[in-house]
Amino acid sequence: MRIEKCWFCSSNIYPGHGIMFVRNDCKTFRFCRSKCHKHFKMKHNPRKLKWTKAYRRARGKEMVVDSTFNFEKKRLTPTRYNRNLMVKTVRAMQIVERIRSVRKERFHKARLAAQLRKRQTSAQKEVARSAHLLEGPNKEKALHYQKEFAGSTKAKSRQKLKVERTAAGSMEVEE
Secondary structure, three states: OOOEEOOOOOOEEOOOOOEEEEOOOOOEEEEOOHHHHHHHHOOOOHHHOOOOHHHHHHOOOOOOOOHHHHHHOOOOOOOOOOHHHHHHHHHHHHHHHHHHHHHHHHHHHHHHHHHHHHHHHHHHHHHHHOHHHOOOHHHHHHHHHHHHHHHHHHHHHHHHHHHHHHHHHHHHHHO
16 A cells, blocks of 8 residues: 655545556556646646645745655565564654654744745835834834945945956956
């Protein structure tokens, strides 16, 4: 008994479920539901449909590189039944699943923290732009943000100039 993966959306396909399509060159494609099968027949790209795993991985919304994914690979070599080996395998699977869930949680927290920082900085930029409209202690805070914003833009422009200069210098060397 093996749990397969859908070729289109990468969800699990349990035994007795789904559709299997075999192409003329004997390549098999398994689909979890008719929705995936229809999109495949219409030659849609799974990386462009928001509900697929391929889209989420391509856009950085899910973990792509992790050592725990190596345990999920398909192994075609049959092994003789050994009770001790099976017990160790099941324990290892549980440990790997715990590790994966912890790493996944950490990845999502980091992603959300970056989005929050981006939202805060955009709000701070807005306050810095309209600092002259505020009064009282908020005006002091706005002026502080305005100074920070000006300093960061100067630093970014300096970095751009350095990159342009190095690119121009390397072009001169090549000629």
